[in-house]
Amino acid sequence: MAEVHVLAILYAKEGKEGELRSDLTVVTESSRNEDGSIRYELFADENDRRRFVIVEHWRDAAAQERHHNLSGHIRAFHENGDRNVERRELVCFMSRVT
Known part of the structure; x- marks a missing residue:
């Protein structure tokens, strides 16, 4: 099976x-x-405090x-953090x- 890479960019509500x-x-x-x-990292955009990037x-x-469908912390984020x-x-x- 092939490895999977995901890039997600979320933009926070003002404040x-x-x-x-x-x-x-x-x-x-x-x-x-x-x-x-294998890797799960969170970055904050230095030019826009509202933008977060997950790799x-x-x-x-x-x-x-x-991870996406069964993890309790992901479910909690979708129920609350969203x-x-x-x-x-x-x-x-x-x-x-390559």
């Missing part, structure tokens, strides 16, 4: 940057410990799907070319 950062930090720390997680690297599609998200600018599933 909710700190709350979204905290929510995404919890997601990141929990996701790093999941079976199949994920999974052993295979099954591990990424378990309130701080203005929009998802990009979610991109990628495979390495």
Whole structure:
């Protein structure tokens, strides 16, 4: 099975940057410990305090799907943390070319 890479960019609601950062930090720390997680990092855009970028690297599609569909911390984020998200600018599933 091929490794899976995900790039996600979330944009915080005005005044909710700190709350979204905290929510995404919890997601990141929990996701790093999941079976199949190779890399899971959270970045803040230095030019726009409202933009956060998540870079994920999974052993295979099954591990990424378990993470997205079955992880309690992801479910909790969608039920609670989403309130701080203005929009998802990009979610991109990628495979390495070289």
